[in-house]
Amino acid sequence: xxxxxxxxxxxxxxxxxxxxxxxxxxxxxxxxxxxxxxxxxxxxxxxxxxxxxxxxxxxxxxxxxxxxxxxxxxxxxxxxxxxxxxxxxxxxxxxxxxxxxxxxxxxxxxxxxxxxxxxxxxxxxxxxxxxxxxxxxxxxxxxxxxxxxxxxxxxxxxxxxxxxxxxxxxxxxxxxxxxxxxxxxxxxxxxxxxxxxxxxxxxxxxxxxxxxxxxxxxxxxxxxxxxxxxxxxxxxxxxxxxxxxxxxxxxxxxxxxxxxxxxxxxxxxxxxxxxxxxxxxxxxxxxxxxxxxxxxxxxxxxxxxxxxxxxxxx
Numbered sequence: 419x420x421x422x423x424x425x426x427x428x429x430x431x432x433x434x435x436x437x438x439x440x441x442x443x444x445x446x447x448x449x450x451x452x453x454x455x456x457x458x459x460x461x462x463x464x465x466x467x468x469x470x471x472x473x474x475x476x477x478x479x480x481x482x483x484x485x486x487x488x489x490x491x492x493x494x495x496x497x498x499x500x501x502x503x504x505x506x507x508x509x510x511x512x513x514x515x516x517x518x519x520x521x522x523x524x525x526x527x528x529x530x531x532x533x534x535x536x537x538x539x540x541x542x543x544x545x546x547x548x549x550x551x552x553x554x555x556x557x558x559x560x561x562x563x564x565x566x567x568x569x570x571x572x573x574x575x576x577x578x579x580x581x582x583x584x585x586x587x588x589x590x591x592x593x594x595x596x597x598x599x600x601x602x603x604x605x606x607x608x609x610x611x612x613x614x615x616x617x618x619x620x621x622x623x624x625x626x627x628x629x630x631x632x633x634x635x636x637x638x639x640x641x642x643x644x645x646x647x648x649x650x651x652x653x654x655x656x657x658x659x660x661x662x663x664x665x666x667x668x669x670x671x672x673x674x675x676x677x678x679x680x681x682x683x684x685x686x687x688x689x690x691x692x693x694x695x696x697x698x699x700x701x702x703x704x705x706x707x708x709x710x711x712x713x714x715x716x717x718x719x720x721x722x723x724x725x726x727x728x729x730x731x732x
Contacts, residue, residue: 419447420516421499421580425489426465427455429507433464439510441472445517446492450475451493456483459608461507485642487588487596495585502583504574508624509537512546515620519577522551522616528582528608529559532576532620545631546618557660558614563598564668568615571672573597575621594639595646595676602653609659641687641693647673647699670706679704 422440426433440450451453452475454462462479469475478492490504505511512518519530554562555571562569569576574597586603588596605613654669681696 419499421497422450423493423504425451425486426461426507428457428459430459430461432478432508434472436507443516453478453489453492454478455489482719489589491587499580502580505576510622516640521625528611529613531576531615534621535619537622537624538643551616552615554613561664561668571598592645593642600650667706667710670703674703674707
């Protein structure tokens with residue numbers, strides 16, 4: 419059985435589209451764990467209607483809004499599936515989302531990922547042709563996650579072995595980057611196994627003003643940024659073995675990128691002291707970023723067109 423975890427907070431606009439895409443999978447042995455995170459719209463009623471019609475849907479109703487990490491943790495508490503994946507309530511998945519990733523598992527595989535694409539307005543489905551599979555050692559996967567091209571640091575394009583997924587929890591105090599931290603923790607815990615990426619476009623993410631995919635710079639995220647930074651620094655310092663130096667460069671590169679993003683945010687709000695801190699931290703990671711982008715041209719090509727201008731600010 420595969421557990422599909424869906425955190426929901428005021429998601430009525432896209433929730434039916436999301437639920438239909440999950441329940442119409444060509445793999446039927448599912449448990450869809452939906453956590454209503456104190457929604458004030460019709461989300462809970464919609465979920466209960468699905469649960470009444472389909473016994474595979476389990477609804478967990480939280481009376482107080484705890485955030486997406488707390489909602490996912492509540493779902494993990496009741497998860498029993500051999501495999502676990504996550505879908506956000508404003509996104510949708512292809513009918514073979516589950517089956518395609520399941521097929522990529524063997525006894526040595528801990529995590530499988532697919533391609534995420536931005537939601538198309540006409541909800542078209544993809545004809546995935548010439549799908550390839552790429553295998554990574556965990557050491558290679560940890561670097562690839564930060565290259566953000568195939569595996570990516572996203573959560574919802576991945577399927578985890580159930581025991582691995584349930585062995586970790588999301589940081590409920592972290593409002594930014596909690597999914598990346600969770601993925602890294604899972605990879606840390608399965609060092610003797612492998613990670614597989616399938617090149618099929620299976621997950622459609624939706625960027626809306628309130629969506630999880632669209633949450634980047636906000637004052638709340640800004641004030642909690644230190645939590646993500648501290649955890650990234652810990653992962654960096656604890657790196658050992660094969661490709662440890664490359665992993666440290668990769669982490670430093672993203673620390674550079676994120677702090678520059680928040681530097682611009684602080685500047686726009688005229689937060690002078692915060693701007694100085696962001697700038698100083700970004701400068702401390704600049705050399706690592708330049709070295710990493712030199713080694714990974716695609717990483718640079720995707721980000722460099724606007725980062726070149728930002729570098730001049732430093």
